[in-house]
Amino acid sequence: MIVEGPQGYISPGWYGVSPAVPTWNFVVAHLTGTPEVVSQAENLRxxxxxxxYFEDQTDQPARLHASAANTEYAERIVGGTVAFRMKVDRFEAKRKMSQDKPDAVADRVIEGLSALGPFHNPPLARYMREIRGRDRAGLGAPRALQSGV
Known part of the structure; x- marks a missing residue:
C-alpha cells in the first residue's frame, strides 16, 4: 500500500541562484503486508x-444512519465497496522537502508554493514550514509521519 502526503513541483525560479533545476518535493510511505478483507457488516461499521469522522467537521453532519431510508440505502451500497485490514510487515517512509537547501532558499520555495499561480500548493507549503521549524528545533518528524501517516 502506498500512502502519499503533500507533494508538488518546485520551480528553479524560486531558488534565486544559478544554475538551478526543478525538483519534486514529497512525502510517501510504502507499507507491505497481507491484507484481510473484512465482512460486509464490519465494512458498514x-x-x-x-x-x-469527516461529517463531524461540518456544521450540519450528514450521518450514514440519519434515517431508516438512509440506513437501508447505506446497507445496500456498501456491497459495492471493499474494506480491509492489513498487518504491516514492512514500513518505509521517505520525504524530500528541499532539506538540502539553505533556509533562505527554502523560505523562497515556501513563499512560491503559498503564492497564487500555477504551482500554488498550500498543503505542501504548510508541511515544509512545519518540517523546517521542527528540524531547526531538533524535534524530528511531525507526529503524523511518526505514526506512518
Missing part, C-alpha cells in the same frame, strides 16, 4: 466511523 467502518464506513460509518469514516463518515462520522
Amino acid at each position: 467502518l464506513t460509518d466511523v469514516l463518515v462520522d
